[in-house]
Amino acid sequence: MKRELPLLITAVVGLFMILSFFVPHQAVSVPSDFLQQCAIIVVAFGYVLGGANTLRLNSDSIYKRQPGWQYKLILVLSLLATVAIGAVEGRDFLTEHKISKWIYDQIYSPMAATMFALLAFYIASAAFRAFRIRTVEAGLLAVAALIVMLGRVPIGAILTHWLPPPLQLPAVQDWIMEVPQNAAKRAILMGAALGVMATGLRVILGIERSYLSGED
Amino acid sequence: MTHWLERLDRRWLFLMMGILVLLPLLFPLALPLTVSARVRAFHDGIARIPDGSTVLMSCDYDPGAIPELVPMTRTALRQLFDKKCKVVVTCLWPGGPGLVDNVVRGMANEQHRVDGVDFVDLGFKEGREAVMVLMGQGIANAFPRDYQGKDTRSLPIMRSVRDYSSFPLLVNISAGYPGTKEWVQQVQGRFHLPMVSGVTAVSAPEFYPYLQSGQLIGLLGGMAGAAEYEKLRGEKGTATRGMDAQSMAHVFVALCILAGNWVNWRRRRGAPA
Numbered sequence: 001m002k003r004e005l006p007l008l009i010t011a012v013v014g015l016f017m018i019l020s021f022f023v024p025h026q027a028v029s030v031p032s033d034f035l036q037q038c039a040i041i042v043v044a045f046g047y048v049l050g051g052a053n054t055l056r057l058n059s060d061s062i063y064k065r066q067p068g069w070q071y072k073l074i075l076v077l078s079l080l081a082t083v084a085i086g087a088v089e090g091r092d093f094l095t096e097h098k099i100s101k102w103i104y105d106q107i108y109s110p111m112a113a114t115m116f117a118l119l120a121f122y123i124a125s126a127a128f129r130a131f132r133i134r135t136v137e138a139g140l141l142a143v144a145a146l147i148v149m150l151g152r153v154p155i156g157a158i159l160t161h162w163l164p165p166p167l168q169l170p171a172v173q174d175w176i177m178e179v180p181q182n183a184a185k186r187a188i189l190m191g192a193a194l195g196v197m198a199t200g201l202r203v204i205l206g207i208e209r210s211y212l213s214g215e216d
Numbered sequence: 217m218t219h220w221l222e223r224l225d226r227r228w229l230f231l232m233m234g235i236l237v238l239l240p241l242l243f244p245l246a247l248p249l250t251v252s253a254r255v256r257a258f259h260d261g262i263a264r265i266p267d268g269s270t271v272l273m274s275c276d277y278d279p280g281a282i283p284e285l286v287p288m289t290r291t292a293l294r295q296l297f298d299k300k301c302k303v304v305v306t307c308l309w310p311g312g313p314g315l316v317d318n319v320v321r322g323m324a325n326e327q328h329r330v331d332g333v334d335f336v337d338l339g340f341k342e343g344r345e346a347v348m349v350l351m352g353q354g355i356a357n358a359f360p361r362d363y364q365g366k367d368t369r370s371l372p373i374m375r376s377v378r379d380y381s382s383f384p385l386l387v388n389i390s391a392g393y394p395g396t397k398e399w400v401q402q403v404q405g406r407f408h409l410p411m412v413s414g415v416t417a418v419s420a421p422e423f424y425p426y427l428q429s430g431q432l433i434g435l436l437g438g439m440a441g442a443a444e445y446e447k448l449r450g451e452k453g454t455a456t457r458g459m460d461a462q463s464m465a466h467v468f469v470a471l472c473i474l475a476g477n478w479v480n481w482r483r484r485r486g487a488p489a
Contacts, residue, residue: 029353033350040342095364113280132476142473152440181424
């Protein structure tokens with residue numbers, strides 16, 4: 001029963017949600033609406049679980065003085081401080097002149113943007129050290145990458161303005177993106193969609209059970 | 217030369233990249249931009265909706281995507297406000313609502329628009345695709361309170377808003393999941409809501425099939441797309457200024473690929489058989 005009940009719930013809810021896609025009647029749409037609300041609430045609990053997990057794992061590392069424990073200490077203190085300040089400030093925690101708003105605007109936002117900006121430096125380093133052309137396929141990839149990279153920015157048009165228009169870098173990169181790239185992407189999308197449908201059916205029919213307890 | 221390149225410390229590459237990005241920002245080169253068909257279609261998609269319509273705009277990104285997505289959000293809001301459109305804004309990324317609210321309120325102040333009347337920021341709701349589907353049953357149903365905590369149903373702008381059928385267009389600005397792909401799959405495909413999208417450059421190729429199939433009317437890809445959109449609108453925003461720096465960075469990365477492979481080729485050629 002411990003295993004059969006979750007399988008039954010999954011099958012019934014899964015089939016019902018598929019039905020709701022095709023039947024717009026109130027008898028189906030209202031319970032479907034309720035189930036959607038339930039899903040959103042369950043997902044929201046993931047944040048509590050994630051927070052608790054972060055605290056547990058990092059507290060353990062700090063207690064055992066594992067390498068880099070100082071950073072984990074800053075992480076835990078920041079997490080606790082942010083939650084505590086948000087809880088004290090209550091519902092208006094995101095309005096102007098609140099500490100939570102200041103933390104978001106002055107700490108979180110610049111740090112997140114900085115992390116992303118660092119990519120430019122690492123991409124340059126990786127391009128120099130790791131992008132090795134050893135096979136024909138790698139050569140094709142490198143040529144396509146160079147054309148798209150230069151064709152997407154204004155300097156690409158300036159560098160090749162002396163060529164006939166269809167051979168200029170922006171036109172060639174447009175062709176690469178519109179034709180071979182698009183064809184490959186479409187095939188991947190269709191393959192992935194079929195895979196999702198097959199997996200969904202396997203879950204609904206109870207063939208795929210790994211989500212229950214990690215078993216195959 | 218090869219020996220020097222082989223021993224080149226990567227910090228020199230970082231320094232070069234930093235200088236090449238910084239210089240054009242300080243001394244703009246004003247490189248000429250060409251507007252692509254995708255960007256023109258995005259602009260025309262908004263231009264075609266009736267003046268005064270209420271438009272749904274979902275800004276699904278966080279501060280990591282500021283340079284690429286904030287400029288296009290600003291320009292799209294300007295175009296919508298110029299058409300006297302009312303805008304209902306949502307955000308499905310947990311790290312984004314503060315940033316999106318700042319951008320929307322900044323534009324609303326610039327255009328003298330009133331909160332709750334000309335625009336509303338409904339804020340963030342967890343649930344990803346489930347929220348998109350739930351909004352199909354009723355926008356206020358999915359977002360009972362706006363970002364400021366006000367009762368959504370009591371806002372004047374929401375009197376004419378029921379579900380997706382209340383909007384002539386969905387403008388989605390997205391940096392990944394959940395974003396344009398999910399809006400196409402869950403909303404455009406199911407509720408047949410016309411849609412335009414602005415995305416990061418790295419994710420743009422993923423959406424070309426949707427553009428070709430007509431599921432997306434127009435597409436802005438990264439800072440280049442945002443800059444072309446600004447040019448089309450006659451604006452000189454941060455994307456236009458950033459394109460010079462991006463040009464230099466792209467050229468430098470291309471040179472890094474060529475130099476790295478030249479070193480590798482020379483090393484292999486000189487190595488004993």
